[in-house]
Amino acid sequence: MKKKTIIVIASVLVLVLIVGLVLFFVLNKSSDYKQAELKGYKVSVPKTWEVISEENTLVFKEDGAEQGRFTLLYHDCELKEIPANFGYKAENLVVSESTKYAAKVYEFSFSSEGKPIVQYVFNELPVAPPYKAVLTLCDVPKKTALKMVSGIVLPSIESFAPAKPLSTPEGEGLEETVYTVKNEYGYFSYNINKLEQWIKKDTKPEAGQGLSVLAFEGNEEGRTLKTWHHLVHDGSKHYVFTYYQTEDGQYIFDNNPKEIAEFKKDFSEEQNYSRYMADDLILLEGPYNKYSESKDALLQYKGTTTGDADSVESLIMTALPAGVVLENVEIKTDSEPKELVLKYTATDGEQYVTDGVLNEAPFYQNSLVLLSLINDVDRVTMEIVSGDKTHTVSYKREKAEEQFENKDLREFAETEDGFTEFTEEVPNVEPPAETGSGNMNEGTRVLKTATVTMRSGSEMTHPFKGETISVDEYAEFFGVSKYLDKPITITLNERVKNGKTTMYAAATCEGKYIGSYPINTIDEFDALIAIGQ
Structure with missing residues (x-):
């Protein structure tokens, strides 16, 4: 082998050895550090240091002595105020700046x-707040300090993060969300189909598209937002941000969204719950809605006629209320209105009857679904056997449609979206008492019905405080801001149970059930109506 060739080979081997030593040295030095994380922000810390998590701060200690802190500032301030904000009286202060790190x-x-x-102050953070990130070190070697600041990693979420800080969504903004309201009158859910569409495996949201999922609880003092999750898709992955309330009443999220591997829906008719999950995070949970869960199976029967007895019976079985057995079906077509007569047996004698009084709502809701899918039936009569007593209720199509502003119930079944919206609303609808059992001693009846329009910007008397407030505040109190400036149908119902009479007003708008409200006197109802006239 030529001498020149040997020299070249030797030179290459020496170079490889040098590179290997450098890499070993660098890697060995890097292994002296570990990574700590605070709400999506990462920092390199010597392995021998203890890391203690506090609110918005990581504290670094070695042998019990504090070496420094990494802090996120959620209140903005001038740069010159930084030392004082940390309790320092800065002497011989020298300020410099650099752009060689993750940010200026x-x-x-x-x-x-x-x-x-x-x-070291990172002054321009993405997706603020936090407004600043500060690494503070006390009597730490320069090499260690530089290693730590160069190892700081900022969150990379600017392209898909939602806005913050925000106020509680209301009005049209709330209509773009999925939300539930739980109060003394029941559990109400809105726009659940938006969440259903989001979690479908055969659909993919557009990059940057988001959906907020909120849960409210209400009482006579007002309405409280309990949870607020925001789903977003960055083009390849799903993430969820969780908003929380700050001292000033605004809502923000930490910049460490949870990456979602799988959405799933869990439900149980027996235990009466439906639950939407993002991995192990519960996005939303509420009562089981049989009609919503069975909407695809039910919609197969749209346009069913009484001439197809098998389809009618199959539909009835698909829509059967929980804990109920179908004993008999009779179709009466010889006279008008054509009538469907059903005989049900409640397997649990106490499920639908309390103190001898039938809870009609589940059976009325059942009739709404049947009337929406059977074309030529205008009355549904049900005989419900519970224990040793039989309760009879009868519901007319015409009276039922009055609750939906005279919209033909069959129109809801014309499209999948329309039927989805309908089945979401059904559990919120109370029976109009005139079409109930007809027992005025023990039962419910409609006293009055009126249509009003609540004008945004007008004033009214607060129902509890007695003071003059804006209609907008009243609407926000009950979570109905989106119905302002629209015609609302209000029905006054009187319910007699065990000799005690109670009254409540039920409201609908554009075919959607809004809610119910207790009324003490007819004069109070008239005063309520007068507000919108």
């Missing part, structure tokens, strides 16, 4: 109580 950094070097302090 301002370095504050000074002495405090005889100790050298250095603070």
Whole structure:
């Protein structure tokens, strides 16, 4: 082998050895550090240091002595105020800046109580708040300090993060969300289909598209937002941000969204719940809605006629209320209105009857679904056997449609979206008492019906405080801001149970059930109606 060739080979081997030693040295040095994380922000810390998590802060200690802190500032301030905000009286302050790190950094070097302090301030953070990130080190070697600040990693979520800070959604903004309201009158859910569409495996949201999922609880003092999750898709992955309320009443989220591997829906008719999950996070939970869960199976029967007895019976079985057995079906077509007579047996004698009084709502809701899918039936009569007693209720199509502003119930079944919306609303609808059992001693009846329009910007008397407030505040109180400036149908119902009479007003708008409200006197109802006239 030529001498020149040997020299070249030797040179290459030496170079490889040098590179290997450098890499070993670098990797060995890197292994002296570990990574700590605070709400999506990462920082390199010497392995020998203890890391203690506090609110918005990581505290670094070695052998019990504090070495420094990494802090997120959720209140904005001037750069010159940074040392004072951390309790330092900066002496011999020197300020410099650098752009060689994850973002522009301002370095504050000074002495405090005889100790050298250095603070590295990231002043322009993505998706604020937090407005600043500050690494504070006390009497730490320069090499260690530089290693730590160079190891800081900022969240990369600018392209898909939602806005913050935000106020509680209301009005049209709330209509774009999925939300539930739980109060003394029941559990109400809205726009659930938006969430159903989001979690479908055969659909993919557009990049940057988001959906908020909220849960409210209400009482006479007002309505409280309990949880607020925001789903977003960045083009390849799903994430969920969780909003929380700050001291000023605004809502923000931390910049460490949870990446979602799988959405799933869990439900149980027996235990009466439906639950939407993002991995192990519960996005939304509420009562089981049989009609919504069975909407695809039910919609197969749209346009069914009484001439197809097998389809009628199959539909009835598909829509059967929980804990109920179908004993007999009779179709009466010889006279008008054509009538469907059903005989049900409740397997649990106490499920639908309390103190001898039948809870009609589940059976009325059942009739709504049947009337929406059977074309030529205009009355549904049910005989419900519970224990040793039989309860009879009868519901007319015409009276039922009055609750939906005279919209033909069959129109809801014309499209999949329309039927989905209908089945979501059905559990919120109370029976109009005139079409119930007809027992005025023990039962319910309609006293009055009126149509009003609540004008945004007008004033009214607060129902509890007695003071004059804006209609907008009243609407926000009950979560119905989206119905302002629209015609609302209000029905006054009187219910007699065990000799005690109670009254309540039930409201609908554009075919949607809004809610119910207790009324003490007819005069109070008239005064309520007068507000919108």
